[in-house]
Amino acid sequence: MSDTTHAPDDGPILIADGVHRSFGGVRAVDVEHMEVERGSVVALIGPNGAGKTTFFNVLTGFERADGGTWRFEGHDVSGQAAYAAARVGMVRTFQTARVFPRLSVLDNIRLAAKDQKGEHLRSALFPWVWRRQEAALGERAAELGRWVGLGDKLEDRAGTLSGGQRKLLELARGVMAAPRLLMLDEPMAGVNPALRQLLLDKIRELPGEGITVLFVEHDMDVVSAISDVVVCMAEGRIIASGTAGQVASDPRVIDAYLGGSSGDLRDMADELAPVVDELYADGRTPDSTDSDGTDSDGTDSDGARP
Amino acid sequence: MNLGAALVDGLRDMVAVPSVVYALGAIGLNIQFGFAGLLNFGSVASGLVGAYGASIAVDQGLPLWVGVIIGLAAAALLGLLLGLPTLRLRADYLAIATISAAEIIRVIVNSARLQDVTGGPIGLTGGADDFFAVNPIPEGRYGWGSFSFNQNTLWTILVGWTIVIVLCLFVWGLARSPWGRLLKAVREDEDAARSLGKNVFKLKLQAFVLGSVIGGIAGIIFMFDGGFVKPDFFVSQTTFNWYLVVILGGVATVLGPPVGAIVYWFVISVLNSVLTQVIGDGWWIFDTTDTGAIRYVLVGLTIVLLLVFRPQGLLGDKDEAVIGE
Numbered sequence: 001m002s003d004t005t006h007a008p009d010d011g012p013i014l015i016a017d018g019v020h021r022s023f024g025g026v027r028a029v030d031v032e033h034m035e036v037e038r039g040s041v042v043a044l045i046g047p048n049g050a051g052k053t054t055f056f057n058v059l060t061g062f063e064r065a066d067g068g069t070w071r072f073e074g075h076d077v078s079g080q081a082a083y084a085a086a087r088v089g090m091v092r093t094f095q096t097a098r099v100f101p102r103l104s105v106l107d108n109i110r111l112a113a114k115d116q117k118g119e120h121l122r123s124a125l126f127p128w129v130w131r132r133q134e135a136a137l138g139e140r141a142a143e144l145g146r147w148v149g150l151g152d153k154l155e156d157r158a159g160t161l162s163g164g165q166r167k168l169l170e171l172a173r174g175v176m177a178a179p180r181l182l183m184l185d186e187p188m189a190g191v192n193p194a195l196r197q198l199l200l201d202k203i204r205e206l207p208g209e210g211i212t213v214l215f216v217e218h219d220m221d222v223v224s225a226i227s228d229v230v231v232c233m234a235e236g237r238i239i240a241s242g243t244a245g246q247v248a249s250d251p252r253v254i255d256a257y258l259g260g261s262s263g264d265l266r267d268m269a270d271e272l273a274p275v276v277d278e279l280y281a282d283g284r285t286p287d288s289t290d291s292d293g294t295d296s297d298g299t300d301s302d303g304a305r306p
Numbered sequence: 307m308n309l310g311a312a313l314v315d316g317l318r319d320m321v322a323v324p325s326v327v328y329a330l331g332a333i334g335l336n337i338q339f340g341f342a343g344l345l346n347f348g349s350v351a352s353g354l355v356g357a358y359g360a361s362i363a364v365d366q367g368l369p370l371w372v373g374v375i376i377g378l379a380a381a382a383l384l385g386l387l388l389g390l391p392t393l394r395l396r397a398d399y400l401a402i403a404t405i406s407a408a409e410i411i412r413v414i415v416n417s418a419r420l421q422d423v424t425g426g427p428i429g430l431t432g433g434a435d436d437f438f439a440v441n442p443i444p445e446g447r448y449g450w451g452s453f454s455f456n457q458n459t460l461w462t463i464l465v466g467w468t469i470v471i472v473l474c475l476f477v478w479g480l481a482r483s484p485w486g487r488l489l490k491a492v493r494e495d496e497d498a499a500r501s502l503g504k505n506v507f508k509l510k511l512q513a514f515v516l517g518s519v520i521g522g523i524a525g526i527i528f529m530f531d532g533g534f535v536k537p538d539f540f541v542s543q544t545t546f547n548w549y550l551v552v553i554l555g556g557v558a559t560v561l562g563p564p565v566g567a568i569v570y571w572f573v574i575s576v577l578n579s580v581l582t583q584v585i586g587d588g589w590w591i592f593d594t595t596d597t598g599a600i601r602y603v604l605v606g607l608t609i610v611l612l613l614v615f616r617p618q619g620l621l622g623d624k625d626e627a628v629i630g631e
Contacts, residue, residue: 062497086503098498100491111484111491112502118484119504121512125479134484177502 011074013038013181013212014059014090019068020236021058028054030236031068036181041203041213043223045247046233047257052216053095055233056185060092061085073180087114089180095189095216097166099173101159105150108158108169109141110134112176144172149198164195171202175211182206184215188222200226220248232256311452312579318453319575320568323531326466327353327524328570331544332551332563333473334520339549340558341481342513343493344393345401347545348408349521354540356381356522357529358415361433362423370436374526381522384411385515393510405542416537429536433529437462462530469527470564473520478560489513490558550609556622565620573608577601 012035021029029051036042044052057063059070061082069078072090086092100108116137117123118130145154148168153161158169167187174182187203188196204226206213217223223230224244231241234256240247247253319325331353338344359377364370384407392403418426425431441461447454455463480486488509492499496506529535547570555566581597588594618624 060501062500082497082500083503083505086501091503092501094498094501098495098501100494100498102494103487103491107487111487111499114503116484119488121485121516124483124485125476127479127483130484173502 010038012036014070014072014214016059016070017068019055019058019065019070021054021063021066027236029058029065031055031233031238034231034238034241036212036214037229038212039207039210040228041207041226042215043227043230043244044214044216044233045218045220045223045230049235050233050256051236052233053185054236056092056183056216059085060090060183062092086177086179089178090183091174091177091179091181092183093167093170093174093185093187095185097163097170097190099158099161099166099169102157104155105145105158105161105169106138106141106154109144109173109176110137112173113137113140114178141172141176144176145169147175148172148202164191164199167191168195168199168202171199175206175209179211181212181214184213186216186218188217188219196222220244224248308583309580312576312583314451314453315579316572316576318449320572321463321467322455322571323459323462323466323527325567325571326463326470327528327531328548328551329470329564329567330466330473330524330527331521331548332555332567333470333477334517334524335545335548336517336552336558336563337477337480337513337520338517340552340562341486341489341493342510342517343397344510344514344517345397346404346514346517347401347542348388348404348406349517349548350540350542350545351404351408351411352381352384352518352521353525353528353544354408354411354415354537355384355525356519357433357525357535357540358424358430359522360526361430361529361535364433364436365425365430370433373433377526378519378522381518381525382515385518386511388518389511389514393507393514405545408540408542408545412537412540415540425535427537429534431534433535434533437530438533458533459531462527466527466530469523473523474560474564481558481560485509550605552619553609554612554619556619559619559621559623562619562621569620570605574601574605577604 014034014036016031016034018033019029019031020027044055046052054063058065061080061084065079069076071077072085072088075088077085077088077090080088100111103111116130117133118127123129142151142154145151148171150161150165150168150172153165158166161169167190171184171187174184184203187199191199200222203213203215215227227244229241230244230247232239232247232250232253234253239252239256240250242250331349334352335346335349338346338349356377359380360370360373361377363373363376368376388404388407392400395403414420415424416427417424420426421428438458438461441457443457443461445457447456448460449455480489488499488504492504492506492509499506525535525540528539551566551570552563553566554570555562555564578597578601581600582594585592585594585597585600592600612619
């Protein structure tokens with residue numbers, strides 16, 4: 001995260017225009033305009049099926065767009081391959097953490113580094129070309145591992161980690177990839193309350209390191225705790241944006257969660273009732289039904305910073 | 307029953323040229339299937355293209371070393387042509403495309419209409435003459451009893467196992483490099499690798515072409531065995547045997563393929579001897595001609611048991627084989 005040399009551009013880091021994507025007859029994503037301010041933490045919320053993850057997939061090249069343009073750091077990156085999007089600095093994580101189970105935690109993180117000389121076939125057989133870089137990246141990876149509290153698990157295979165620890169690993173790995181924009185798809189899904197606070201703290205630290213954050217989340221406590229801006233999607237469209245308070249009291253947002261004018265969405269209202277409750281409950285703590293089965297070890301947050 | 311004779315047969319066949327060919331074919335396949343997770347069910351085609359590329363070149367009057375280069379270039383080209391359109395697809399499409407391609411190539415080579423070029427069903431002879439011409443071993447038979455080879459076979463065996471050792475070192479070097487690590491990561495989760503800015507397609511293509519070239523080497527060594535090539539060897543059964551060797555030795559291990567090949571040929575050969583002796587002129591419901599089939603039934607059974615009780619093969623890491631998502 002020492003990379004603070006990029007142009008001190010004040011404009012938005014990401015601007016999307018007219019991005020749309022349909023499946024069959026359904027417009028899963030239909031975003032007229034969206035901007036992400038540099039250095040901010042932006043939450044993308046919305047009921048199930050609102051198109052948040054599809055929008056993520058389209059922006060990061062994991063899904064084809066039917067139309068629209070999006071510019072990242074002033075460059076047109078619309079329709080780029082997923083690896084190319086990541087290389088320009090848009091790095092994403094996944095709803096269910098995707099680690100490399102048979103690699104060690106350290107290697108999981110180290111792998112994410114850009115421009116590794118030893119990853120070229122032509123130099124793979126000549127360790128003297130890449131050995132020094134490899135060692136330096138190993139140190140950096142260990143540092144990031146400690147930063148997310150996995151310091152005592154660096155040599156373990158990632159497949160042995162709990163769900164919450166995998167989310168932490170994914171975060172460290174994402175940061176290792178030197179992103180300008182880190183896009184987290186439900187970073188708290190499947191994370192138990194003990195790890196949750198650690199994860200929140202780490203995400204909150206990212207803007208200070210020059211990393212803008214855009215994340216998808218369901219939990220309104222999480223959203224209001226760490227986001228500067230909240231954007232709400234429903235039926236593929238962006239229907240509101242502003243501070244957490246503004247968005248939570250926006251009638252269109254409440255409508256979207258409750259079902260509003262659309263008959264299809266009415267069925268969803270029951271399912272979403274708890275979310276709406278939280279929207280209205282001032283200062284209520286997350287209720288006990290939030291806890292999940294994941295275990296709570298690995299929280300040795302020793303304050304190491306990347 | 308003469309168990310000693312059976313053991314000698316086994317010892318002979320585990321070092322003989324077919325074992326070398328299997329070890330080489332399995333090394334190539336192990337890069338594709340083991341390390342990169344690419345289901346190439348037509349890996350024998352790279353052997354065919356390598357062997358025929360070299361043989362045809364020699365047949366047209368070129369020296370063997372040029373023929374070898376042509377054969378290996380043809381194997382690389384095959385990997386490229388097969389990989390470019392299919393490696394973006396799901397694994398099962400790759401499997402179907404490769405097995406079809408392998409059969410198509412074999413049928414074409416087998417065609418009587420191409421007899422002038424490929425020799426059709428009869429094949430081509432003389433491809434290895436230059437190789438035997440530089441054989442430093444004096445004429446004669448070397449070994450004891452049935453464990454013996456003539457000078458040309460011994461020459462092929464020595465060169466063949468040397469190539470196996472060199473390629474094992476090559477694979478070992480690749481596997482411990484960041485390139486090898488990335489290949490493992492891609493095998494485990496392509497999308498995660500993409501999300502980190504890794505060009506997954508390029509990496510798979512590299513692994514695929516590399517495996518294909520090594521398959522080409524296997525084909526050329528096969529040609530050195532009898533000094534001729536025939537399409538018969540390059541049937542899908544051979545690909546499956548190479549899979550068996552890879553799994554037996556240990557998927558994604560450096561020494562798995564040669565160890566698998568040695569054990570495979572030892573077991574096959576001993577079984578063959580024992581069964582021939584036991585069945586003799588007929589026993590119970592079996593006739594003399596059934597030994598080959600029974601042998602493969604027993605091998606199949608062994609593989610099933612191996613996959614159930616030791617999925618990591620002889621050399622694989624247990625954790626590596628069973629650790630889940």
